[in-house]
Amino acid sequence: xxxxxxxxxxxxxxxxxxxxxxxxxxxxxxxxxxxxxxxxxxxxxxxxxxxxxxxxxxxxxxxxxxxxxxxxxxxxxxxxxxxxxxxxxxxxxxxxxxxxxxxxxxxxxxxxxxxxxxxxxxxxxxxxxx
Amino acid sequence: xxxxxxxxxxxxxxxxxxxxxxxxxxxxxxxxxxxxxxxxxxxxxxxxxxxxxxxxxxxxxxxxxxxxxxxxxxxxxxxxxxxxx
Numbered sequence: 405x406x407x408x409x410x411x412x413x414x415x416x417x418x419x420x421x422x423x424x425x426x427x428x429x430x431x432x433x434x435x436x437x438x439x440x441x442x443x444x445x446x447x448x449x450x451x452x453x454x455x456x457x458x459x460x461x462x463x464x465x466x467x468x469x470x471x472x473x474x475x476x477x478x479x480x481x482x483x484x485x486x487x488x489x490x491x492x493x494x495x496x497x498x499x500x501x502x503x504x505x506x507x508x509x510x511x512x513x514x515x516x517x518x519x520x521x522x523x524x525x526x527x528x529x530x531x532x533x534x
Numbered sequence: 535x536x537x538x539x540x541x542x543x544x545x546x547x548x549x550x551x552x553x554x555x556x557x558x559x560x561x562x563x564x565x566x567x568x569x570x571x572x573x574x575x576x577x578x579x580x581x582x583x584x585x586x587x588x589x590x591x592x593x594x595x596x597x598x599x600x601x602x603x604x605x606x607x608x609x610x611x612x613x614x615x616x617x618x619x
Contacts, residue, residue: 474598479576
């Protein structure tokens with residue numbers, strides 16, 4: 405039985421608000437998938453808290469994947485998806501999927517949260533070298 | 535100190551949320567050790583793209599591309615040279 409890997413990240417919601425204000429759609433297009441943007445909307449507008457939680461999830465997953473300093477892992481290669489039951493799941497593509505496969509990592513699980521000025525996420529996967 | 539280096543220091547001051555004054559940073563100092571968070575690196579990337587009229591392709595979205603002033607300058611120089619070609 406392989407070991408467990410865990411990643412965690414904390415994101416100030418204010419930083420996401422600043423990014424939206426300064427870079428707008430360009431920020432959204434570079435960091436989030438269209439599905440993530442749509443699932444972050446509340447009454448039509450993107451919700452900075454939901455975006456911040458999704459960014460935290462991407463970073464938490466990256467910590468599980470443990471890329472080398474020179475290994476490219478575009479943020480959009482890690483997609484946070486809301487399941488019909490309300491929990492979140494993560495999908496990997498491109499370099500993120502390749503990194504997970506190369507290291508023999510099992511399915512990735514994530515959990516997101518946000519409260520006030522902060523958003524957080526944790527990611528867990530079994531397998532891979534400890 | 536090149537003009538590019540100075541411009542990068544200003545972008546760090548405005549976007550990287552470092553714990554130290556970027557004016558005094560060694561060009562090879564680790565920016566993450568200096569307090570740059572993962573989300574701050576996003577803002578820095580977008581600001582560098584705006585300032586130098588370049589775009590980082592997916593293959594350059596690595597931790598090492600943004601780990602120091604020198605690394606950012608090298609990336610900008612590479613991208614600017616590619617666009618000019």
